[in-house]
Amino acid sequence: MLAYILRRSLYAIPILIGVNLLTFWLFFVVNSPDDMARMQLGAKRVTPEAIERWKVDQGYDKPLLYNAEAGGVDKFTNTIFFDKSVSLFVFDFGTADDGRDIGYDIRQRMWPSLMLAIPVFVIGLLVTITFALLMAFFRATYVDYAGVVLCVILMSISALFYIIGGQYLISKLMHLVPISGYDGGLSAFKFLILPVAIGIISGIGAGSRWYRTIFLEEVNKDYVRTARAKGLPERVVLFKHVLKNAMIPILTGVVVTIPMLFMGSLITESFFGIPGLGSYTIDAIRAQDFGIVRAMVFLGSVLYILGLLLTDLSYTLVDPRVRLS
Amino acid sequence: MNGVSTCARRGDADGGWPVVAGSGLCRVWADYSPFPPAERMRGIFRCLTFPLIMPPRNGSLCRVTDFMRCIRRSGQWAVLSAVALLLAACGEGAWNDPYPHGESAQNIYYSSFSLRPKHLDPARSYSSNEIVFTGQIYEPPLQYHYLKRPYALIPLAASAVPEPWFEDAQGHRLPADAPEEQIAHSVYEIHIQPGIHYQPHPAFAQDAAGQPLYANLDTVALERIDTLSDFAESGSRELVAADYVYQIKRLAHPKLHSPIYGLMAEYIVGLRAFAKTLNTALDAQQGGGHLDLTRFDLSGVELVDRYTYRIRVNGLYPQFIYWLAMPFFAPVPPEVDAFYAQPGLQAKNISLDWYPVGTGPYMLSINNPNRQMVMERNPNFHGETYPGEGEPGDREAGLLRDAGKPIPFIDKVVYSLEKESIPAWNKFLQGYYDASGIASDSFDQAIQVSSQGEAALTDDMRKKGIQLVTGVATSLFYMGFNMTDPVVGGNAERARKLRRAISIAIDYEEFISIFQNGRGIPAQGPLPPGIFGYVEGEQGINPYVYDWVDGRPQRKPISEARRLLAEAGYPNGRDAKTGKPLIIHLDTTGAGPDDKARMDWMRKQFAKIDLQLVVRATDYNRFQEKMRKGTAQLFQWGWNADYPDPENFFFLLYGPNAKVGKNGENAANYESPEFDRLFQRMKNLPNGPERLAVINEMVDIVRRDAPWVWGMNPKQFSLFHSWYHNVKPNFMANNTLKYRRIDPELRAQLRAEWNKPVVWPLALIAVLLVLGIVPAALMYRRKLHAQGIARVPYREND
Numbered sequence A: 001m002l003a004y005i006l007r008r009s010l011y012a013i014p015i016l017i018g019v020n021l022l023t024f025w026l027f028f029v030v031n032s033p034d035d036m037a038r039m040q041l042g043a044k045r046v047t048p049e050a051i052e053r054w055k056v057d058q059g060y061d062k063p064l065l066y067n068a069e070a071g072g073v074d075k076f077t078n079t080i081f082f083d084k085s086v087s088l089f090v091f092d093f094g095t096a097d098d099g100r101d102i103g104y105d106i107r108q109r110m111w112p113s114l115m116l117a118i119p120v121f122v123i124g125l126l127v128t129i130t131f132a133l134l135m136a137f138f139r140a141t142y143v144d145y146a147g148v149v150l151c152v153i154l155m156s157i158s159a160l161f162y163i164i165g166g167q168y169l170i171s172k173l174m175h176l177v178p179i180s181g182y183d184g185g186l187s188a189f190k191f192l193i194l195p196v197a198i199g200i201i202s203g204i205g206a207g208s209r210w211y212r213t214i215f216l217e218e219v220n221k222d223y224v225r226t227a228r229a230k231g232l233p234e235r236v237v238l239f240k241h242v243l244k245n246a247m248i249p250i251l252t253g254v255v256v257t258i259p260m261l262f263m264g265s266l267i268t269e270s271f272f273g274i275p276g277l278g279s280y281t282i283d284a285i286r287a288q289d290f291g292i293v294r295a296m297v298f299l300g301s302v303l304y305i306l307g308l309l310l311t312d313l314s315y316t317l318v319d320p321r322v323r324l325s
Numbered sequence B: 001m002n003g004v005s006t007c008a009r010r011g012d013a014d015g016g017w018p019v020v021a022g023s024g025l026c027r028v029w030a031d032y033s034p035f036p037p038a039e040r041m042r043g044i045f046r047c048l049t050f051p052l053i054m055p056p057r058n059g060s061l062c063r064v065t066d067f068m069r070c071i072r073r074s075g076q077w078a079v080l081s082a083v084a085l086l087l088a089a090c091g092e093g094a095w096n097d098p099y100p101h102g103e104s105a106q107n108i109y110y111s112s113f114s115l116r117p118k119h120l121d122p123a124r125s126y127s128s129n130e131i132v133f134t135g136q137i138y139e140p141p142l143q144y145h146y147l148k149r150p151y152a153l154i155p156l157a158a159s160a161v162p163e164p165w166f167e168d169a170q171g172h173r174l175p176a177d178a179p180e181e182q183i184a185h186s187v188y189e190i191h192i193q194p195g196i197h198y199q200p201h202p203a204f205a206q207d208a209a210g211q212p213l214y215a216n217l218d219t220v221a222l223e224r225i226d227t228l229s230d231f232a233e234s235g236s237r238e239l240v241a242a243d244y245v246y247q248i249k250r251l252a253h254p255k256l257h258s259p260i261y262g263l264m265a266e267y268i269v270g271l272r273a274f275a276k277t278l279n280t281a282l283d284a285q286q287g288g289g290h291l292d293l294t295r296f297d298l299s300g301v302e303l304v305d306r307y308t309y310r311i312r313v314n315g316l317y318p319q320f321i322y323w324l325a326m327p328f329f330a331p332v333p334p335e336v337d338a339f340y341a342q343p344g345l346q347a348k349n350i351s352l353d354w355y356p357v358g359t360g361p362y363m364l365s366i367n368n369p370n371r372q373m374v375m376e377r378n379p380n381f382h383g384e385t386y387p388g389e390g391e392p393g394d395r396e397a398g399l400l401r402d403a404g405k406p407i408p409f410i411d412k413v414v415y416s417l418e419k420e421s422i423p424a425w426n427k428f429l430q431g432y433y434d435a436s437g438i439a440s441d442s443f444d445q446a447i448q449v450s451s452q453g454e455a456a457l458t459d460d461m462r463k464k465g466i467q468l469v470t471g472v473a474t475s476l477f478y479m480g481f482n483m484t485d486p487v488v489g490g491n492a493e494r495a496r497k498l499r500r501a502i503s504i505a506i507d508y509e510e511f512i513s514i515f516q517n518g519r520g521i522p523a524q525g526p527l528p529p530g531i532f533g534y535v536e537g538e539q540g541i542n543p544y545v546y547d548w549v550d551g552r553p554q555r556k557p558i559s560e561a562r563r564l565l566a567e568a569g570y571p572n573g574r575d576a577k578t579g580k581p582l583i584i585h586l587d588t589t590g591a592g593p594d595d596k597a598r599m600d601w602m603r604k605q606f607a608k609i610d611l612q613l614v615v616r617a618t619d620y621n622r623f624q625e626k627m628r629k630g631t632a633q634l635f636q637w638g639w640n641a642d643y644p645d646p647e648n649f650f651f652l653l654y655g656p657n658a659k660v661g662k663n664g665e666n667a668a669n670y671e672s673p674e675f676d677r678l679f680q681r682m683k684n685l686p687n688g689p690e691r692l693a694v695i696n697e698m699v700d701i702v703r704r705d706a707p708w709v710w711g712m713n714p715k716q717f718s719l720f721h722s723w724y725h726n727v728k729p730n731f732m733a734n735n736t737l738k739y740r741r742i743d744p745e746l747r748a749q750l751r752a753e754w755n756k757p758v759v760w761p762l763a764l765i766a767v768l769l770v771l772g773i774v775p776a777a778l779m780y781r782r783k784l785h786a787q788g789i790a791r792v793p794y795r796e797n798d
Helices: A002-030 A033-041 A048-058 A080-090 A102-137 A142-156 A159-173 A185-219 A222-229 A234-245 A247-257 A259-263 A266-272 A280-286 A290-318 B006-014 B025-031 B038-053 B064-090 B128-137 B219-223 B241-250 B261-267 B271-284 B334-340 B421-429 B440-446 B459-463 B493-505 B508-515 B558-567 B593-607 B620-629 B647-653 B673-683 B689-705 B744-754 B760-787
Strands: B108-113 B142-144 B153-155 B165-167 B185-191 B301-305 B308-314 B362-368 B372-377 B412-417 B447-449 B455-457 B467-472 B475-481 B520-522 B546-549 B552-555 B583-588 B612-617 B634-640 B708-720
Touching: A002 A080, A002 A290, A033 A048, A033 B620, A048 B261, A080 A290, A102 A142, A102 A185, A102 A234, A102 A247, A102 A259, A102 A266, A102 A280, A102 A290, A142 A185, A159 A185, A159 A266, A159 B421, A185 A234, A185 A247, A185 A266, A222 A234, A234 A247, A247 A259, A247 A290, A259 A290, A266 B421, A280 A290, B128 B362, B128 B372, B128 B412, B241 B301, B241 B308, B241 B334, B261 B271, B261 B308, B421 B440, B440 B447, B455 B459, B455 B467, B493 B558, B493 B593, B493 B689, B493 B708, B508 B520, B508 B593, B508 B708, B583 B593, B583 B620, B593 B612, B620 B634, B647 B673, B647 B689, B673 B689
Parallel strands: B108 B412, B583 B612, B583 B634
Antiparallel strands: B142 B153, B165 B185, B185 B308, B301 B308, B362 B372, B372 B412, B447 B455, B467 B708, B475 B634, B475 B708, B520 B708, B546 B552
16 A cells, blocks of 8 residues: 555646646746736836846746756756745745735644634535435335435525525524624634534535435445345345445545645635635635745645545445555 | 554564554553653554555564554544644634734724735835725824814824914015915915824934944844844934935835826926936945935925924915825934945835834734734824814714723724625624625625615614714726717717717616615715715705706706707717717726626616627736727726815826826826816815816816716725724824724623624534444454455455
8 A cells, every 4th residue: 555655646746737737837827927026016006126026036937848048957957947846846835925924824724724614614515415315214105205305406596695684594583693803712713613604604515415316326235135125124125235336436526625624715714804715715816925825826736636545445344355556 | 442453563563664652542542631742743653554555564563453543543533633623722702703813802902904005115015905904103294183074184294283384486475365376385384283203113212333234134033023122222312303214205216106206396396407416426325325315405305493394386276284294204214224224124024114203092912814913002102182072073973972981992903804704794794894895795795775875773783883984085997988989979069969969878876876776976076075076965966967956966858968969960879961860888897707798787887878888808917908098989987086085086087187198097098178277277276266166167077078987986885883982984094093992891891792603503413423334344244244254354465
């Protein structure tokens, strides 16, 4: 397994270089270093001299990818791409255009994101699987039909509606929790309860329908019939046998998202005033801050690769027949 | 609930998984402790997760019945813990109070910000969302009178508003009425009040020997530092004139990129050469590090004595005095600059850009621009009193009730990040913000506009005691013609008539009504209200676009626009020579859904005179590029006044400031020798009849030439609660917070009244859930009975 992990880690390096190159190219197709300077220096009274000074100071006065005037290896290393990319591989994210340390900001902002994302993920998964198992248990009864209709309704409503509706009902009309905001420690609970509840409820529809389909596929297999023939209660059949055997497709969709929990949720964090990483990238794109954009895309790529690796590893845990080679 | 949990017992008995002895889950459930020890948490976790994801040990799993029991009991535990946490978090106050319990009755002002500030360094900060903070912390020499109109400068840290004296090229002092061409320099001598002290700050902390305590932080010391408050010691010292001199030098620092360096280098003697010196010094100082500016002399800025300094300005630049009221000219102590330059602090985002140090009424105590920024009263503030005079009507409005009282009134200011307008608005209505603007989606809820166009609060707002203040901002949103364009540009009469026809056709009254909810007035020229030279009434209308009818301006009829268009060579919107329809291109950055409605409306305006408008929406960068190259034909632009002087608007039309080729702010690239000559004269005149006559002449010229469709002056609507006092719009001053007053007791009372929790819907939901579950449970039992296995015991290894 160690060799497998090592090999997958080595595969990640060219992927990360490719992602970095693509990000770099896409960013500089839309923004030139001059544009970035103007954005940072403000709209008023910006002189060409100030723009040039900013570019020199921030290291954007070099060629983008290839330095024709340099010699030897410097043709590639004395470029903006090289300067801004190499440090990423040791997780040194550098500073944003406004001078703030990006690594520090990420470390500060990831905790509120996790405080929101982990409960939504864990509780949401438990609720969704339980609800799907119940629908499978009561298949072809009014509970199943009502459950499916409810799922379709929940799926059909936009996430934004849940947020605005939840804030209106729970916070504005019922005055039960703050509409938005955040605080550290135990005080975070009152700010998180509503976004967590909304996150869970808005995810029930799609998740339960998907898991119900998986469970229904399993319940018609021979081993389930055997279990029933042995006189096992239905709940034992479902929770012991069906759930275990349905784990592979569940894990495929679930484990890969675990590392991505760090990245936060853009809309939920914006509406609830949670100072997470959700809006960090979007704000940076708007501000044309390449430092943050490349750091967040790089981090996202690393986490995604990590998620895929964890998914593969998790298969070996739930299915002894799976061997990593 | 007596004894040991099933899971724990089984775990102990068969060794299925290790359960810490004596820490059975049932004990956790039995005492319902909301914060179980780590072992108990681990037990719960195992019970919940292992059957789901782990293969069985010894070939067996936790019994499903046990598991279900665990689920039920842990569910009970979770619900009770959640309730306990909720109650603990909510405390005794309103459940939806976003602030810590006990703050409600304190003298704290609550507000929000939607965009995090990028710079709080006074050399760099220029945006309105930054000046909200820097304005309260830094004290430049001058400030604007809070109540008087027209806007008047008064001393802040200075002992008096300086009157410049003039010198010829040889440095000889000239009389005050010396001709302009003789004046080589204007000299501003500024005296600072003695006895002003800085806020407490670690940069001023000293050891027993009088040496700076934190001047040489090592890595060990830095490990314990995450924010400025982690420094155990702080100190202060008296404000001296050298600190102002130091800050002016900082404007030229190559690493700081001060937005006003380019402008100031034109005026402050020696500033450009000083920047070159610093560049050279930085190059020589390889490896970076702190550049001590005190080592270098700036010829145009002179330290006279401990409390006096002089600034020498090239020629005549009367508007320079207004810059002395901006944070760019606030003091920065050299030791603070050196303190922040220490390696390691920047990596923790501890810099002057994020932790300003000033002498103002407030100091920034918490700077988390991702969540909250908190300012607290500066204990070393030198003290000021509330103004005793204002403009007519201020006394009746209660704005002089606090005259002569010491300021600031408010102890603490909390700004919370609100990226979305809906939560911010609702929190204002709940009393958790003391004041608010009005977003478009909330406008109808807050304001009703009468048939006469008068805006007033809705009944709901009045019942809450909310008050409304309005004021026309010293800003201008206009539509510019590119004067280098062969069709709409140029000074030929044909082009003038075309531009005037378009100016008449675009009905800005309708625009303001539809898209601005009435928040604005149609502009009659380049000067907004509140700026010297603005004329109200019949004398102030633009006669090329408006007629004065029944005591109010009335836009000229479309027939007049058609007539002008025909005279311009485009009868019925077609070129008289070629017969081709005239197509006008509007360049804009607006491409969203909201902008589409505006652009559709704009097309209709042009269609009124049979012109075709093609909207070329593009991103901000490309739009700026088009403007610099002069390839746009028609564009929308805006300007906020830096200072209340007509020069700050007329310079937008001054020929040498053209955008194309000169990188100035004259986006229309308008050039009129006549206007330019008058501009040169006007900018150096003091406000008075002579200056007003010149201004009127200039306004006539640009109205005639119509390089802009004058657009609108936006009107600002602000709402504030009944407990918030001394609110008067001041579009020039940025340090107004010190004048505001809060009645915390009234606020606490009304907040409690407005935010009583409503819990019956929760009970209703619980009942509905039970009603849904009971039939399902019955069905479950029926199903098991039907299978005949309901009472068959389930055995291990089945």
